[in-house]
Amino acid sequence: MDIDVLGTLAVREHGVSVTPSAPKPRQVLALLALNVNQVVPVSVLTEELWGVQPPRSARPTLQTYVLQLRELIGAALACSGDSEQRSAKDVLMTVPGGYLLRSVEGTSDVKEFERLAGAGYRAMDGEDYPEAARRLRDALALWTGSALADIQAGVHLEPQIKRLEESRLCALDQRIEADLRLGRHRGLLAELTVLVSRYPTHENLCGQYMLALHRSGRRGEALSAYQRLRTTLVRTLGLEPSAPLVKLQRAILVSGPETAAAPGTLAERAGTVAAGLTRAG
Template sequence: MDIDLLGALAVREHGVSITPTAPKPRQVLALLALNADRVVPAATVIEELWGAAPPRKARSILQNYVLQLRELIGAALAQARDTVPRSAKDVLVTVPGGYLLRAGEGRSDVREFERLADAGRRALDAGDPTRAVRRLSEALALWTGRALADVRTGPHLHPQVARLEESRLCVLEQRIDVTLRLGRHRELLAELTALVSRYPTHESLCGQFMLALHRSGRRGEALSAYQRLRTTLVRDLGLEPSAALASVQRSILVSGPSRPAADDLSLTPHRPREAHAATGR
């Protein structure tokens, strides 16, 4: 089974889509796929679908959604040429108290993202920044949009989607940081311009944007970026910029208008202080 979650939901068995079009069956499949090969209690699925006020016949409705998914799985299996025949119930398994989706040895974009991100970090630890940028970029390229962009998210899917988005943002920051270390600041300017617009209170991205601008000889724009972020933080959150970002601003102020060397400035990695920074919501 191949599972794509980093964008629109797409689940395929032997290359055949088993993704339903109706919203709630999609939501069920998304929850099972995100927790593939792990038991998801029926109570968890019901809470995901209806929150704290499920309908009286919630379990019967859920069983009907599972039946619809099994019909799609069965149609896909009918086209397969497995040496060991399987039924839809072997793939979407009913266990005491819940359900389990068997993904087997198929591809999962979430697993691939995590594998490539780990490979990038190991390359960086090994002193190979070029390889680190390559692997981190490959991890980010798996994303085609917001995780589960076309699926309604309830109280269980929503935090898992937020976790994925936060992981993506962490990898993005790491890739930009390593690219800056390699002196490739000019090629980051367009991307960072879009990112600071999307995340207007995200301090790490703003700091990276300031460094890229200053190292490209655009000192005034770097200082203006700091002032914009400070105004937004004070107005929206009642906060001043962090000490790390203020240090970057001071370094730019004292460095003069000339372009600094690649290692003249640094931004200590830190997390954004607002809860919604990672998801853009």
């Protein structure tokens, strides 16, 4: 079974789609797919579909959705000629207290993303920045949109989707970090312009944007980016920027326009901007 959730939901058995078109069965499949090879309790599925006050018909309605999913799985197995070896109930199993979507073989875009991102993080730790950038770029390429973009998420899917999106943002942050360390600041400017607009309170992205601007000889724009972030933080959260970002802003402010920052953490950047250890390319 092949499972894709990093975008729209797509579940295939032997290459045949088993993704239903109706919203509620899709929601059930999404939760089962995110927890593949794990038992999902009936109570969790019920809360996902109807919240904390489900209708009296919740249990039989859920059973109907499971039946619809099994019909799709059975049709896929029949198309592949595998129906003699496995039944739909072997793939979508009823277990004590819940259901389990079983996938012995197949692909998972989440698992592949985690594998590639993990390799990228290890390369970053080893200061192999070309390899880190390559691995993290490959990991991010698996995303075709927001996680489960076509699913109406309930109380259990929503935090899992947020977790996936946070993982994506962490990988993106580290990929940009690797590119900065490789001196690719000019090539990052367009991407970072979009990202700081999309995540207006994300301090590390702002710091990366400030660094890329400064290293490209655009010190004034780097300082303006800091001021926009500070205004947004104060107005929306009542917070001042973190100490490392303030230090970076001050270092850029006192540095000459020809000075460029070496890559590193926000704190490292602040020190190297002030010292002028690296000059813009």
